[in-house]
Amino acid sequence: MTTELHLEDLMVGQLFTSGSHAVTVEAIKAFARQFDPQPFHLDEAAAAQSFFGGLAASGWHTAAITMKLLVESGMRLAGGLIGAGGELTWPQATRPGDVLTVVSEVLAVTPSRSRPERGFVTVKCETRNQRGEAVQVMTSRMLVWRRKS
């Protein structure tokens, strides 16, 4: 069991690498049916004729898998991973059979001015497939607590 991290434990440049998650055709279609019912996420033949040229996972599915990897095996913050928001891009689509891993890098650690017990950490989380190619790059601001003294 890893110790939970507080504001004082975080430093710019720290890296965290998650476990991995394999993405199946069935999972891509199940997510799409529920949240992103577009032909290129649901049907191989339609996807082949689309912009994607083949079945592709919803970007929101990639985002959700990224969160799962972060929660289960990423940076372990005391109090949990609570995001205020961020920026994300999908440089390429997640495909059936891809195995995803998330590499997180601390970009900034900012104590709160108004609330001494908390702060924010800015983290760049790159979700990579089995070839090391980025399928999502997300920079997010997360709430982090100061160690009780």
Next chain:
Amino acid sequence: MTTELHLEDLMVGQLFTSGSHAVTVEAIKAFARQFDPQPFHLDEAAAAQSFFGGLAASGWHTAAITMKLLVESGMRLAGGLIGAGGELTWPQATRPGDVLTVVSEVLAVTPSRSRPERGFVTVKCETRNQRGEAVQVMTSRMLVWRRKS
């Protein structure tokens, strides 16, 4: 059936309002079990003691529901909704019983310089609960096709 929109049909300031989607306790927990297994998304008692002060949906669940509303009843782009990425914030959590609606506003319409058949539209999508409060604000850049002449 609404006509599908092309680059030429889009103008800065256009507004699109989606249908609505009710968020249940069961759906919040099911999404969390699969993608964001943290106590404040899974268990009422643990959530009451957390930052959220009660059960809250994962931000990624709010994002996924937003996508569902956009696909089913939002801005209808020819070729589908294909996002390149964007920025998002969660001003407050989605809660059990919330009924969400997405209001989308076109912020920019940009023809591609290198590829005459396509362009990008920048859209601000505000996901609101039944009290009109924003639970997610997302500004995203989406691919849009020019009408074949």
